[in-house]
Amino acid sequence: MATTPRFQFTQGTTSYKTYKLLGYALLVLVLLIVALAYNDTGSITLFDNDYKISVPRVTKAISFMIAILGLQVVAGFTGQLSLGQGFFFGTGAYISAWLVGDHNWPWFATLLVIVPACFLIGLLFGLPALRIRGLYLALVTLGLAAVFPSLILLDVLEPYTAGAAGKQAKSALVPPSWLPLDGIIDGLHSLPLVGDFFGDGEGMSSKEEQRVWTFFLMVVLALVCFKMVSNLIKSRPGRAIRAIRDNETSAAVNGISLSYYKTMSFGVASALGGVGGMVYVAELGIASSGDFTQLLSILFIVGMVVGGVGTLSGAVIGGLVIAFVPDWASSTQNFPGVPERWLQGPTGGLILGILLIVLTFVLPGGIIAGVRQIKAKFVRVLPARPELLATAGVGASTMSPLTDEAVVDAIDDPTTSSES
Amino acid sequence: MELFLNRISDGLSNGATYALIAMALVMIFKATTLINFAQGEFAMFGGFIVLVLATERGLPMWIAVVVGMLISAVLAAGIERTLIRPFDPADHLPLVIITLGLFLAINAIAGIVWRFDPRAFPELFPSGNALQWKTATLSWYTVGTVLTVLVVAGALTLLLNKTKVGLAFRAVSSNLESSELVGIKVGPTLQFGWAIAAAVGTLAVCVFVGTPIRQLEPNVMVTGLIFAVSAAALGGLDSLGGAIIGGLAIGLVQSIVVPYAGIPSELSLLAAVVVLMLVLVFKPSGLFGTPAVERV
Amino acid sequence: MSDSSAPAAPSGAPVTSGSSSGELVLDVKGLKGGYGQIQVLHGLDFHVADGEIVVILGANGAGKTTTLRAVSGMIGRSGSVKLRGKEISSAKAPDLVHQGVAHVPQGRGTLPELSVEDNLRVGAYIRNDKEIDADIERWFDVYPVLRERKNQRAGSLSGGEQQMLAVSRALMSRPTLLLLDEPSLGLAPIIVADLFDRFAEINKETGMTMLVVEQNAQLALGIADRGYVIESGAIFTEGPADELINDDAIRKAYLGV
Numbered sequence: 013m014a015t016t017p018r019f020q021f022t023q024g025t026t027s028y029k030t031y032k033l034l035g036y037a038l039l040v041l042v043l044l045i046v047a048l049a050y051n052d053t054g055s056i057t058l059f060d061n062d063y064k065i066s067v068p069r070v071t072k073a074i075s076f077m078i079a080i081l082g083l084q085v086v087a088g089f090t091g092q093l094s095l096g097q098g099f100f101f102g103t104g105a106y107i108s109a110w111l112v113g114d115h116n117w118p119w120f121a122t123l124l125v126i127v128p129a130c131f132l133i134g135l136l137f138g139l140p141a142l143r144i145r146g147l148y149l150a151l152v153t154l155g156l157a158a159v160f161p162s163l164i165l166l167d168v169l170e171p172y173t174a175g176a177a178g179k180q181a182k183s184a185l186v187p188p189s190w191l192p193l194d195g196i197i198d199g200l201h202s203l204p205l206v207g208d209f210f211g212d213g214e215g216m217s218s219k220e221e222q223r224v225w226t227f228f229l230m231v232v233l234a235l236v237c238f239k240m241v242s243n244l245i246k247s248r249p250g251r252a253i254r255a256i257r258d259n260e261t262s263a264a265v266n267g268i269s270l271s272y273y274k275t276m277s278f279g280v281a282s283a284l285g286g287v288g289g290m291v292y293v294a295e296l297g298i299a300s301s302g303d304f305t306q307l308l309s310i311l312f313i314v315g316m317v318v319g320g321v322g323t324l325s326g327a328v329i330g331g332l333v334i335a336f337v338p339d340w341a342s343s344t345q346n347f348p349g350v351p352e353r354w355l356q357g358p359t360g361g362l363i364l365g366i367l368l369i370v371l372t373f374v375l376p377g378g379i380i381a382g383v384r385q386i387k388a389k390f391v392r393v394l395p396a397r398p399e400l401l402a403t404a405g406v407g408a409s410t411m412s413p414l415t416d417e418a419v420v421d422a423i424d425d426p427t428t429s430s431e432s
Numbered sequence: 433m434e435l436f437l438n439r440i441s442d443g444l445s446n447g448a449t450y451a452l453i454a455m456a457l458v459m460i461f462k463a464t465t466l467i468n469f470a471q472g473e474f475a476m477f478g479g480f481i482v483l484v485l486a487t488e489r490g491l492p493m494w495i496a497v498v499v500g501m502l503i504s505a506v507l508a509a510g511i512e513r514t515l516i517r518p519f520d521p522a523d524h525l526p527l528v529i530i531t532l533g534l535f536l537a538i539n540a541i542a543g544i545v546w547r548f549d550p551r552a553f554p555e556l557f558p559s560g561n562a563l564q565w566k567t568a569t570l571s572w573y574t575v576g577t578v579l580t581v582l583v584v585a586g587a588l589t590l591l592l593n594k595t596k597v598g599l600a601f602r603a604v605s606s607n608l609e610s611s612e613l614v615g616i617k618v619g620p621t622l623q624f625g626w627a628i629a630a631a632v633g634t635l636a637v638c639v640f641v642g643t644p645i646r647q648l649e650p651n652v653m654v655t656g657l658i659f660a661v662s663a664a665a666l667g668g669l670d671s672l673g674g675a676i677i678g679g680l681a682i683g684l685v686q687s688i689v690v691p692y693a694g695i696p697s698e699l700s701l702l703a704a705v706v707v708l709m710l711v712l713v714f715k716p717s718g719l720f721g722t723p724a725v726e727r728v
Numbered sequence: 729m730s731d732s733s734a735p736a737a738p739s740g741a742p743v744t745s746g747s748s749s750g751e752l753v754l755d756v757k758g759l760k761g762g763y764g765q766i767q768v769l770h771g772l773d774f775h776v777a778d779g780e781i782v783v784i785l786g787a788n789g790a791g792k793t794t795t796l797r798a799v800s801g802m803i804g805r806s807g808s809v810k811l812r813g814k815e816i817s818s819a820k821a822p823d824l825v826h827q828g829v830a831h832v833p834q835g836r837g838t839l840p841e842l843s844v845e846d847n848l849r850v851g852a853y854i855r856n857d858k859e860i861d862a863d864i865e866r867w868f869d870v871y872p873v874l875r876e877r878k879n880q881r882a883g884s885l886s887g888g889e890q891q892m893l894a895v896s897r898a899l900m901s902r903p904t905l906l907l908l909d910e911p912s913l914g915l916a917p918i919i920v921a922d923l924f925d926r927f928a929e930i931n932k933e934t935g936m937t938m939l940v941v942e943q944n945a946q947l948a949l950g951i952a953d954r955g956y957v958i959e960s961g962a963i964f965t966e967g968p969a970d971e972l973i974n975d976d977a978i979r980k981a982y983l984g985v
Contacts, residue, residue, distance in 0.1 A: 155709075
């Protein structure tokens with residue numbers, strides 16, 4: 013490709029820093045809009061169907077994003093196909109529901125229990141995974157995910173799990189009193205043009221305030237998780253696990269301890285799954301076993317693949333897709349050309365299944381790959397030091413480095429660049 | 433004592449279903465080392481086709497079963513041609529994703545077309561008992577299911593060992609490159625395997641729900657697949673005979689070991705998964721499979 | 729990677745074919761091929777006349793096996809490949825069997841789980857006539873050890889036995905051209921000597937045209953009519969077998985003399 017993109021930035025320069033700052037600012041703006049414009053914004057109206065992208069739904073999406081992030085660690089980056097992420101999601105959900113519902117723990121304090129517990133269980137999962145590879149591992153983890161509801165429903169656990177009724181944890185997150193949410197929302201309401209999106213000028217009800225506050229807290233939690241994984245991937249252990257993904261034998265003969273890194277990656281992934289579960293229950297208020305079947309684990313895989321395997325932004329996209337598509341599909345009552353009777357069925361599953369198949373043909377790298385291709389037409393980021401180009405590892409010595417798209421793409425690779 | 437015998441009878445009939453699905457899985461695995469995650473859904477869909485043929489079109493039951501098997505074979509052949517063949521058989525990841533997508537899509541289609549209310553399925557075998565000793569009974573159903581497994585196993589063995597296409601299938605399972613070098617077209621041969629697997633799966637579902645205690649609904653095979661996979665792994669993923677032994681074993685474990693060991697019945701699935709895990713960790717080639725040699 | 733360090737081929741002696749009809753069973757011009765981005769063959773010209781045994785020699789990595797795979801349609805290639813005058817360069821491997829090409833791959837390519845007899849039977853896959861069983865018996869006569877083991881799993885046979893099986897399997901399709909890829913690889917010398925004697929016999933008795941790729945130059949040239957030497961994907965030299973055997977350069981490089 014000979015055309016230069018419209019914008020070209022070199023890492024380390026001021027213009028690049030400004031570009032990144034603008035990106036972050038945009039992200040913050042979007043978050044604010046999603047959180048505060050709770051009345052009418054973000055509702056999709058298609059063919060007479062109104063679907064609100066409400067704050068609780070976005071918070072649910074965030075819980076899925078964190079779970080998929082975990083899946084990216086174990087499957088996307090280490091190459092171990094785990095169909096059991098739902099197990100940990102459910103475990104985290106139930107642990108936090110029990111601690112908050114029965115013992116009045118603050119929500120975020122439950123992480124102190126969930127993270128180590130899920131990490132350890134994940135390590136245990138990881139042990140047989142050392143001997144079982146590929147498809148077999150997928151089968152075993154699928155089996156474990158399938159078993160989760162039965163485990164929860166065991167009579168012996170009933171005092172903790174409330175059995176089939178589901179464990180309620182009504183404790184909501186209340187925004188601190190010093191935060192003038194009412195004032196902010198009324199201020200936004202008085203903005204010309206866009207003001208009507210932000211409430212009706214009478215402040216927020218306490219329920220709305222809780223939702224918004226929950227949303228913000230979970231966003232922060234998610235950002236922390238993503239940042240931690242991002243650092244992990246760029247660090248030495250991160251390179252180790254990616255080496256394992258690419259070729260286990262080479263990794264092993266290069267001195268990378270397979271058993272250590274493989275079990276660790278399971279531990280990390282499971283911990284993240286548990287965190288996601290906590291977010292899910294914090295929003296929903298109840299943990300019920302029917303939510304955590306093997307179907308959920310399959311949905312997480314769908315999210316990872318649709319978003320883009322082995323990428324961080326793929327986890328974000330994937331979470332959004334699996335949170336909204338089934339939801340939207342089941343609330344759609346009218347669609348031209350489709351008999352109404354059909355719409356009452358599980359169209360969400362159908363859409364996701366077809367999406368998965370189509371993407372495998374068209375965009376195996378997931379949606380994020382498509383986004384990156386489009387973005388590459390407009391923006392290119394060059395590394396700060398030209399010497400890096402020579403060692404980018406593409407190995408085509410006859411191609412001129414500066415114009416070779418493949419070389420630049422290797423640098424822009426999501427697992428190495430700082431803009432994930 | 434009688435209870436024990438009854439339990440054996442139940443275990444055998446359950447096991448027979450698992451054995452049939454396991455055989456379907458083994459057919460595909462033998463040829464491609466791929467595990468078709470959608471196998472259970474293919475089977476379930478075939479079961480619904482049979483139901484429609486029998487109840488709405490009024491075909492006699494066994495004719496409906498045979499026609500249903502043929503239809504599902506054709507559909508599976510179509511799926512192989514369009515969705516599976518474009519990919520390199522050695523690269524598993526895209527194929528796994530596709531089978532997961534098929535799992536979701538087929539399950540959803542069944543749910544859309546036929547809803548989720550359980551439906552009674554016509555019985556395939558005479559009701560009542562073949563044998564009775566005090567309170568222990570051996571139902572015709574159990575006899576029928578086990579016979580079905582044996583007949584299918586016999587038919588598949590004949591197909592694989594005595595026919596040309598069976599020879600081609602075994603050749604492709606053994607060494608793809610050499611098969612091409614003797615003139616075998618790999619694609620159509622694999623397609624044949626998918627078709628057979630789908631037909632066997634359809635029969636499995638018909639047998640499974642063809643009894644008053646069970647009904648057909650779209651999620652009927654979602655957990656059944658796990659049992660079948662455990663059975664296949666236990667028997668050795670490339671051994672048809674192993675699939676039968678594995679299936680019957682898992683069925684018997686489910687109905688005998690679980691109650692006697694005091695494990696609640698909901699956990700029989702867990703027992704199957706534990707079996708799967710133990711087999712894969714300690715003897716990955718199963719009881720009767722051929723050990724794989726890993727080349728670096 | 730275009731590495732053009734292959735030495736220029738010296739002008740070869742005119743090819744004197746010891747064959748019967750002189751018709752070219754295989755005529756290859758400008759054959760190029762490789763694996764993905766890596767081009768291994770850089771334009772080869774060679775031919776095999778009816779009833780000849782032609783040998784392709786070369787060191788490891790020179791491109792011998794790749795040449796055979798290119799002829800056989802197992803890898804992407806360009807150039808002209810004619811089988812009895814018919815262009816087959818765009819055909820895929822399974823089709824070539826119908827055209828009369830049989831390829832015994834490197835490492836023998838046995839179907840290990842199948843029985844010895846089934847291996848032979850699958851060799852006749854493209855045939856529909858009634859003589860398949862008779863042919864199987866014939867091969868059992870040529871290689872009695874196969875008859876002994878006819879119901880055994882082919883994977884349990886020794887290397888030499890598997891090579892016999894592989895050759896018989898290939899000939900079950902009654903080809904007009906037999907391609908043999910490094911038949912001596914991994915076999916004990918005494919077995920290999922016997923093997924090559926049989927090849928010569930088959931050629932003498934049936935007139936089977938053979939193209940053999942080999943590292944064991946001595947043995948190969950011992951049964952061949954003509955030979956080519958490949959180096960770095962190009963033909964280094966060619967000529968009648970007895971000339972090549974006596975060529976000093978060849979002796980130094982490949983015969984260690």
